[in-house]
Structure formats: structure tokens, C-alpha cells
Amino acid sequence: MRPEELGIGKLFERVRDAVIVADAETQRIVLWNPAATKTFGYSIPEALERRLEELIPEPLKARHRAGMARYAKTGRGLYIDSHRLLDLPALRNDGQEIRIELSLSPIGLVDDTDGGGARFVLAIVRDVTEREQAEEEIRRLNGTLEGLKNLVGKLVAAQEEERRRVAYEVHEGLAQVAVAAHLHLQAFSSRYPPGTEGGRGDLERAMELIRKTVADARRITANLRPTGIDDFGLASAISLEVERLRKDGYGVDYEEGLGGERLPSTVEIALFRVAWEALQNIRAHARTRRVRIELRRERDEVCLEVRNYGRGLNPYAASSGDELDERGGLAGMREQVALLGGELRIVSKRSAGTSLVVEVPLPARGSS
Secondary structure: OHHHHHHHHHHHHEEEOOEEEEEHHHHHEEOOOOHHHHHHHHOOHHHHHOOOHHOOHHHHHHHHHHHHHHHHHHHHOOOOOOOOEEEEEEOOOOOOOEEEEEEOOOOEEEEEOOOOOOEEEEEEEEOOOOOOOHHHHHHHHHHHHHHHHHHHHHHHHHHHHHHHHHHHHHHHHHHHHHHHHHHHHHHHHHHHHOEEEEEEHHHHHHHHHHHHHHHHHHHHHHHOOOOOHHHHHHHHHHHHHHHHHOOOEEHHHHHHHHOOOOOOOHHHHHHHHHHHHHHHHHHHOOOOOOEEEEEEEEEEEEEEEEEEOOOOOOOOHHHOHHHHHHHHHHHHHHHHHHOOOEEEEEEOOOOOOEEEEEEEEEEOOOOO
16 A cells, blocks of 8 residues: 555645655655655656655765665665764755755555555655755854954954053153153252242242153053053052042942952953943042942952942943943943953942943963
8 A cells, every 4th residue: 555545645735844755665756745845846746756866966876775775675774874863965856956854764554455565765854955054154154253353352462562562661751751850850959949939939830740741641651551460460450540549539448359360461451441441430420439349250250340339320321331331431341351252241220329240251270
């Protein structure tokens, strides 16, 4: 008895996957549903005149014939791996090669009238050509994005090196000249005190301008390159900023759990710049002098939190960071944190302050 004589073809008319039944010995197709027509291009009458191996690309035909012969003889072993889903190429009626997922199952139909037997193969086929093309495109785009990420990382590193160089030149050049000029003026005023009140005033104004030049040079240097971060690390660099805040009358609670551990240079620079931007934002907008900074390592990541107890932000702006970006310039810091595979979050409530939290993954301790 043939499968179509049992009426089982009706069962597969609305199935979305292609369903094919073929005679194991002759490979003649005896059942072909509408989804198979969509996948392979053959109409049902055309398919019923063909053999199963016509859907198989030439390089796989020998393996296919051997599997079918083995099954026709023993009823087992269509393919060695026929118990799982197969990912194979197949041929459409126009010769186009497509990729399919194929599930094979044996069907043994026995004719009760004469006791004879016939063995058939049930193939359930899904066209995955578009899916695999999309996956390949995703892999290509991921490769492109990774390349862009590496390029941006190199640009950031080059920018940081340029900052370091300029900071060094300002510190060793302009700042040192200004300090020397201030010392010379002090020595001059000690040896040759001005004879008039106006002369003393002029000298004091000149010395004040030089002191301001020294302070500005140091400020520019600190902004270009975090003070002491190369020699002493992130925790110490933030500690210096904390001391500056305290001298300006801020109540700052600073807790750091790194001890003497040094982090990768890129991580230290990025986290310091986030902390610095957050502190500048607090000075300008938070309307509070209460600040808490926490720096800690938790297993395979470092966490920085900068919190103020001021007026807070609009909760909708805080969730996206737009308001803080406009006022505090954190867009670049978000990009640096993202390049490190980290995350920057802003949590804020009106009249309850704002917390800025950064988490950045770290290599395992002891790894190179």
C-alpha cells in the first residue's frame, strides 16, 4: 500500500515545512506537500515524476545513494547521523543551491492483503538559506564592528597619549617658567623694596598674576592628565580630587576597596574621567555639598559610584542621561566605558540626589 492511498497527504497540506515521502528502493517521490513546492519549485505533479536524489547536489549523491540502499535492505541507517537534524545543501528545480535543515524518519507500511511490505522515507525539510545568509551578514557586521571598536580604542589611546604629552610640556614648560618668575620677583622685592605705595601695589599685582598663571597651568595639566594616576593609580588620583573638594568646603565621604591594586591603564583613565566629570557636574548643578564616592572591585569587575545628595534630575532625563550629558559632558565618558565593555547608569530622584554608577569588567587576577 502506498502512502497516498492511505490519505496521509491530507495531513501535510497545511504544514509550513516541506514534507516529502519517497520509496526507499526506487527513490521515487510518492508524497509532496505545497510547502515542498514553495521550497524546491516543483509542482506536485512534477515532483511525483521525480526521484529523491534529484534534490541532492552532485557531491552528496554517492553518500545519499549508499544511505538509501542500506535502508532499503535493512530498514535502518539512512545516514550515520540520521537521528539528529541535518544541515545540508539541496537543489531547486532551477538549479539554485539552497541550505536546508532535514529530519529523516523511516516509514514501514504493510499491505495486510498480501503480507508484502514496502519501506518509505519521510523527510521534513526547512529552507534555512535566508537565515544562514542573515547569520553570515551578522557575523560580517560583528567583525566590522569589532574592527571599528579596535580602531576607536586606538584613537582614544592616541588621544590620551597626546594629552599626556601636552600636560607634561605645560607642567615642565609654562608652569616652571611662571614659578621661576614668581621666585625672582619675590627675591627682587626683598632686595629692592618699592619706595612708594604705588610701586608696592604694582609689584603685588604682578606677583598675583604669576600666581594665577601657575594655578591655571596646574589646573590645565590636571584636566589634560589626571594628577598622579600614572605613578600612583586610580584610587590616589580620585583622592586628590576629594581633597580639592574638601578644601572648597564640600563634605565628601570617599571609600575605596582597591588597596594598592593597579588596574589596566585604559580602565583607570576612563573611570577617573567619569569621576571628574561627575564631580564637575556636582560643583555646577547639584546645589549640595554632600558627596559620596565609592570605588571597589567585585570579583571580575570594578565599580565606581559617585553620589550627591542635591536636587536630583528629571527622572525621565536621568534614565537616559540626556540632562546630565547636556550639563556635565558625559557623552564621551559613556563611549569610553562602552569601549571597555562596561556600563554607565544614572539613578536620580527629584530632591533626593543623583547616583552615577559605572561597572567595567576586569581580567581575572593573575592573568596577563
